[in-house]
Each structure stands twice: as C-alpha cells, then as structure tokens.
C-alpha cells in the first residue's frame with residue numbers, strides 16, 4: 102500500500118520517499134488515517150516500528166488545514182505539542198518532523214526545546230509561536246512559566262513514549278502541563294508498552310480513542326535474536342571484551358544499572374583496548390550529544406549507558422545490545438532490546454545473568470513469555486551461587502517493578518556494589 106492511499110498529500114508522500122520509505126510500516130498504515138480524521142489515538146507499537154512518522158505525517162497535514170491562530174491575540178501560540186521524556190529523543194523527533202515539514206509549501210515552524218542548554222535561544226525561537234513544539238516536560242514548564250509560550254492554543258497533543266511520561270517520574274509535571282492545555286484538543290499517545298498502572302490515566306486523557314495495538318510482524322519479531330549468558334558478576338567486563346573482540350562487534354550499546362557503573366565499565370574496557378565510553382544523565386548536554394553523534398558516526402565501538410538510552414533513541418544499524426545489568430522490569434527489557442533490530446534490520450540482544458539475577462531473569466522471561474536457554478561461554482563458566490536471602494526478604498519475589506520493592510532495593514544495592522573487573 103502506498104503512502105498516498107492513506108490520504109496523505111502528494112507533498113508529504115514525496116517527503117517520505119525522499120527519506121527512502123517506499124511503503125508505510127504497520128503502525129503507519131493503521132494510525133495515519135484516524136489521526137487525519139481528527140480522532141484521539143492510543144497506539145502501542147513495537148519500538149523501532151516507525152512511530153515517529155506515524156504521528157508526524159498526519160500531524161503536519163492537519164496543521165495545514167486547521168485554522169491558524171490570530172497572531173495579534175496569541176503572539177506565542179503553540180499549535181501542536183509533542184512531549185517526549187528525554188532530550189535526545191526531543192532532538193531526534195524534531196529532526197524527523199523538520200525534514201518532513203520542509204516538503205510542505207508553507208514550511209510549518211518546528212521548534213525543539215529541552216533542558217541542559219540555555220533557555221534563551223529557545224525563547225527567542227518561540228517568538229511568534231510555533232506550529233510544532235517538541236519538548237521535554239521540565240523545559241516546557243519553564244517556558245510556560247516565563248510566558249514564552251501560550252499552550253491554550255494547542256490543537257494537537259502527542260505524547261511519545263507515553264508510558265514513561267505517565268509513570269511516577271513525570272506524572273506530576275505532566276499533570277501541570279495538562280492544566281495549561283485546552284480540553285478540546287486531539288490527543289495521541291504512542292508507546293511500545295502500556296503497563297496496567299498507567300491505563301487509568303490514559304483513559305482519562307483521551308476522548309473516545311481509536312486503540313491500536315500493532316503486534317510485531319513475523320519479520321520484526323525474528324530480527325532481534327535474544328541470548329542469555331550465565332556468568333559470574335565479577336567476570337562480566339572481561340566477558341564483554343571477549344565477545345566484542347571474538348565477534349568483531351563494531352557498535353554495541355551496553356546497559357548497566359548506575360551512572361557509576363557506566364563510567365567504571367567504560368574505563369576498564371578502554372584500558373583493555375576497546376573504544377568504549379559512557380553515556381548517562383550526569384554528563385553535560387554537550388557531552389551527551391557528542392557521544393551520541395560519535396557513536397552514530399561509528400567512532401565508538403561500545404557505549405555503556407543507563408536506562409537513559411533505553412527509550413526511543415534511534416541508532417540505525419545498531420547490531421548489538423547487551424544487558425550487563427538486567428533491567429528493573431520486563432517493560433524496560435523491551436525498550437532496551439528495541440534499540441537494536443530497528444526498521445527491520447537484524448539485531449542481537451545479549452543479557453548477562455549472574456547468580457543473584459537468576460530469579461529476576463526468570464520473571465522477566467515469564468512476563469515476556471520467553472524461554473531462553475542460559476548459555477555458558479568457554480573460559481567464563483560461572484562458579485558463584487546465589488547469595489542466601491534472609492528469611493524476611495520473602496521467598497520467590499522477582500523484583501518486577503511495582504510488585505515487591507524488597508527485591509528492587511536489593512537489585513539497586515547489588516548494582517551499587519557492583520565489582521567491576
């Protein structure tokens with residue numbers, strides 16, 4: 102099915118063709134028409150499935166037809182708002198929207214605003230308003246506080262990685278933002294996962310939504326090969342180095358539990374001759390952007406990161422993701438491994454499983470309906486046994502987010518005391 106059949110204008114069809122997209126992905130096929138109709142949409146689709154264009158294309162087309170605000174009355178009117186959880190995702194989504202917007206005769210004004218950099222250029226860019234504002238929640242509230250934007254004019258609201266925005270970390274900021282928006286608007290929620298605890302909020306935000314749940318097609322499903330390797334915690338860095346060298350991996354994204362571990366593992370690998378660096382929230386925004394750009398540019402073999410990089414970030418042709426530390430929840434597992442195998446490319450996701458992580462890994466597997474064999478790599482056979490758990494720590498808990506906090510605390514403590522060799 103061509104893009105044209107979805108009701109998109111010839112200009113936008115040319116724009117997607119220029120990006121090399123020959124036909125819509127399943128989420129684009131399902132989402133574009135209802136958004137063009139003006140419906141609210143609640144879409145859950147696999148990460149890497151083309152979600153950005155699925156909302157950006159119909160958004161741009163609708164903006165062409167919706168009446169413009171009176172510039173005298175609303176000097177800083179924002180006509181549509183895309184909220185994302187991280188600065189990197191803001192930059193990435195902004196780039197996609199801008200490249201599509203350029204194809205339109207009246208170039209819509211697209212502004213990206215996120216924290217970590219001076220607010221002044223963003224305030225300047227927002228003079229006269231914006232057709233599309235892509236923003237992270239904190240910076241958006243700062244801009245509103247400084248009267249740099251008017252949000253009462255927002256016609257279309259999009260939450261990308263919506264489950265992350267609706268969960269506790271952002272819930273309060275999001276609630277404040279929602280009070281600034283008009284109740285009569287079109288709202289679109291996109292995410293790979295919608296855990297049960299955010300579903301209540303979702304239904305409050307949407308009016309009679311079109312619900313889309315795009316199952317990964319068999320191609321998509323088969324592109325990420327998942328492996329689990331049983332290894333002692335204190336041999337993980339050596340094993341990682343061994344795997345990088347042995348398999349000649351040229352670009353690997355490695356997830357650890359803490360910023361501290363990211364620095365430490367990166368340093369150890371670098372000293373052992375692997376081009377590795379860390380990427381986490383304690384780096385300045387300049388350093389974060391630089392690492393990401395250099396990684397995309399193949400200047401780093403390995404980037405060690407926290408869950409900061411688990412959402413939405415699109416690094417095309419990222420062949421390998423490694424869970425050096427397991428994620429806290431099955432949902433995070435999905436997001437992490439979704440960094441590889443993007444847009445139908447093949448991908449490999451490897452999880453290291455230490456003795457103390459066995460029960461947690463079993464729960465992730467259960468939640469994901471997976472049954473991966475635990476592999477052993479010659480020379481790295483595990484010798485450790487699970488740390489005995491004190492009786493009051495309750496047997497059989499798995500630490501999946503929201504269930505048994507005692508295990509989560511235990512995981513954090515384990516991560517903090519990670520011995521990195």
Ligand code: AMP
Nearest residue numbers: 122124125126149150151152153415444
């Ligand atoms: P997203 O899920 O929006 O992060 O997109 C994942 C990747 O798929 C990006 O690299 C996009 O450029 C690519 N992509 C999006 N739509 C299409 C399409 N229709 N055909 C081919 N690639 C696409």
